[in-house]
Amino acid sequence: MPEPTLPKALAFDVFGTVVDWRTSVTRESAVFLERIGQDPGTAAAFADAWRRQYIAAMIGMKKSGRAFVPLDVLHREMLEATLREWSVDPGRIDEALLADWNRAWHRLDPWPDAVAGLTRLKTRFPIVTLSNGNVALLVAMARHGGLPWDAILGAEVSGAYKPDPRAYLRTAELLGIAPGELSLVAAHHGDLAAARACGLLTAYVDRPDEYGGAPAPDADYIQTWEWSATSLTDLADQLGC
Amino acid sequence: MPEPTLPKALAFDVFGTVVDWRTSVTRESAVFLERIGQDPGTAAAFADAWRRQYIAAMIGMKKSGRAFVPLDVLHREMLEATLREWSVDPGRIDEALLADWNRAWHRLDPWPDAVAGLTRLKTRFPIVTLSNGNVALLVAMARHGGLPWDAILGAEVSGAYKPDPRAYLRTAELLGIAPGELSLVAAHHGDLAAARACGLLTAYVDRPDEYGGAPAPDADYIQTWEWSATSLTDLADQLGC
The missing domain is CATH 3.40.50.1000 (HAD superfamily/HAD-like)
Structure with missing residues (x-):
């Protein structure tokens, strides 16, 4: 060739x-899960679930017809959806904590x-x-x-x-x-x-x-x-x- | 305060x-002016004339209604206009030389x-x-x-x-x-x-x-x-x- x-x-x-991303998001999620009273031992699964939503969203983005929004916004929606998978109501969590957790993707x-x-x-x-x-x-x-x-x-x-x-x-x-x-x-x-x-x-x-x-x-x-x-x-x- | x-x-x-920009564009324009048979001693005036067109274009851009085009394209149009001020027909100059002269702005x-x-x-x-x-x-x-x-x-x-x-x-x-x-x-x-x-x-x-x-x-x-x-x-x- x-x-x-x-x-x-x-x-x-x-x-x-x-x-x-996986090692960093897992490490950070362990800290945040513990702070909201959840088992930090599920942090790797949490990171994987969060990322799985991302992959599905990217593939579906063009078909969805949704106007472009920055990934920080989508990551936040996905964080809240993942928390609901963990049976946690994101509305009951401190806003500053959620914002900081979402910025785990800024610190990979x-x-x-x-x-x-x-x-x-x-x-x-x-x-x-x-x-x-x-x-x-x-x-x-x-x-x-x-x-x-x-x-x-x-x-x-x-x-x-x-x-x-x-x-x-x-x-x-x-x-x-x-x-x-x-x-x-x-x-x-x-x-x-x-x-x-x-x-x-x-x-x-x-x-x-x-x-x-x-x-x-x-x-x-x-x-x-x-x-x-x-x-x-x-x-x-x-x-x- | x-x-x-x-x-x-x-x-x-x-x-x-x-x-x-002025020192660099003057230095480069002296070389190019000489290559096309013009007086390299006019290079500083050439650089100033080129830049003057830029300032006028930027201020007028919004009013002009022209769709956005990259500055490289505008710089090239302004180079050709400046050459005409120097009584040079840009259509008679080698394309590769003009393109390289225009890229003087990449090398400031x-x-x-x-x-x-x-x-x-x-x-x-x-x-x-x-x-x-x-x-x-x-x-x-x-x-x-x-x-x-x-x-x-x-x-x-x-x-x-x-x-x-x-x-x-x-x-x-x-x-x-x-x-x-x-x-x-x-x-x-x-x-x-x-x-x-x-x-x-x-x-x-x-x-x-x-x-x-x-x-x-x-x-x-x-x-x-x-x-x-x-x-x-x-x-x-x-x-x-």
Whole structure:
């Protein structure tokens, strides 16, 4: 197989690809569950339930016809729905506590290779987010974890959530390049498949621990991607950075 | 006078405030003018003429009713108009040369205090662009000059050019804060006046050399701003960074 042409820029999925949402949300949820008198031992299940709602919502967003709202707003609705699954009435919980719990997504820790990998990749390529996270969330997360983004792009500045094609195409447009000159970097086959359908290049990063060892939900979309790496530092090696 | 409340984030005008557009565009235009057989000694006048068109266009943009187009496109139109002022037919010039000349705005050098000042301010505040430059231009410029932005916001992701209120208000909205929690940092009184009219805090940075020593065109808008600094490092001092 011939070597694929190098991209002019790299756009990154963030939740799961760059940061380990499950460990961070579990750790924070254990504290908050305890503060509201619930069993902190259910925190990992709580994080998984919260995230499951997110995945369903993103896939259904375009069909829903709902106007674009920032992910912070959706995360809050999903937090309240998850609390109801735990038989907790969110209306009886202190507003400041709920707001702080929701901002757990602003404080996700990077995977151990992420900062080193991004720093190396940035020497050769502009590196931007192509995430469903809103700008405020991603700015806070970058400052928390030291992620050296060149720009915060993706759903909110595109007005559409992945896998809606507008999110991928608008990111390339804002960078002033053709879709085929941009590579998505993601740990999710479904995301990469949607990017490829828009003409983007694709780089897969394996994150076997994203779901705590449970299988990822998007095996149906597995294809041969232009690049396949075990970490962001491995991707930097492959891209000559 | 009581001390103003500190902002939650800082949004920066870029051309003239963070980078010295005149020195850079003059230096590059001298090379390009020589390549097309024109007198490189007119390069500073050429840079001033190009920039004068920009200022007039931004002020007239909202009234014009023209749909939003990235600044790279407007800069190119203005380059061609400026060439015609120099009695040069842009249609007779090599396309690659024109495109490269237009990208002089992607390669502007920072003022000597800018990187140090931004780096210090970033330790305490999220720092974002609130510029009329498009995303691709500002990303290239940041990589050229080492500007450590947290996010590239402003006209293009707001769909409106300053001084249109939407540019200021959308920047605060994307940061998840109220207009009064955001401070514009700018060397231009007109820009600061428009920001204040939207409820933003305002920080003036004096750049007496922006126009090569000629007076700035917006003295009519001079007011007392919340902060007034002689450089970005001086602003960092004043904001306790």
